[in-house]
Amino acid sequence: MKTLRRLLPQxxxxxLIxxxxxxxxxxxxxxxVLxxxxxxIGLPPATRAFWPDPPRLRAPGAGLRLLAVVLADIVVANIEVARRVAGPVARLRPAFLEVPLAxxxxxxxxxxGSIVSLTPGTVSVEIDRGRGVLLVHALHVEDPAAAVARIKARYEAPLKEVFGC
Structure with missing residues (x-):
């Protein structure tokens, strides 16, 4: 088993590769195939120095629920972005959001940050670790506080549960 782990550390x-x-x-x-x-076999060990040590997965079931939420949000956001982009551009309300990180x-x-960027209509701009803030640009925001609360509830809270942090 140790030989297999040395051959395939990730x-x-x-x-995936x-x-x-x-x-x-x-x-x-x-x-x-070769x-x-x-x-x-070669890339994971060759790039190991660039990878931080990931935290241990504490709740895999919560991870699967989070994956389902993210996939559903991607589908819904694609439809919403298409609808907004096809409509009058003057109706768009782009905004930068500061999401305080817990x-x-x-x-x-x-x-x-990656989950936010995967969802169409939003992109993570910066993770300011000094201030503990995720800066997000959104294509259309009617209520910034509600948008921040949504990111925290739909993605951050489940991530905290999945990784126990």
Missing amino acids: PVMSL FGLWLILAEAPGRGQ IALALA IADPFVATIL
């Missing part, structure tokens, strides 16, 4: 990352390479390959043949395997772990804060 098995999920290796699986392997799968993505084959998906992106024009014609996944034997050669592409390249995907070499990358899947998460001290930089890895988990980065996950939060």
Whole structure:
């Protein structure tokens, strides 16, 4: 088991690299499978120095619920953004939001920023660890306080539960 762990220190990352390479390959043949395997085995150890130590997963069930919420929000946000962009541009109310972070772990804060950026119509601009704030640009905001509360309730609170921080 230790040999397998040394060969694949990040098995999920290796699986993702392997799968993505084959998906992106024009014609996944034997050669592409070998390249995907070499990358899947070689890249995680080669990039280990650049990865922070992730916090331990404390509540996998909460993680699955969060994933479902994020995926649903992505679908709904795509429809909403398409509707807003197709309408009169003058009706858009773009805004920068400062989301106060209750998460001290930089890895988990980065996950939060990534989730916000994945949702169409919003993008994380900066994580200010000194002030403990996530700066978000939103395409359309009618109530900034409600938008901040939504990010905290839908994404930050579940992340705190998932990682126990």
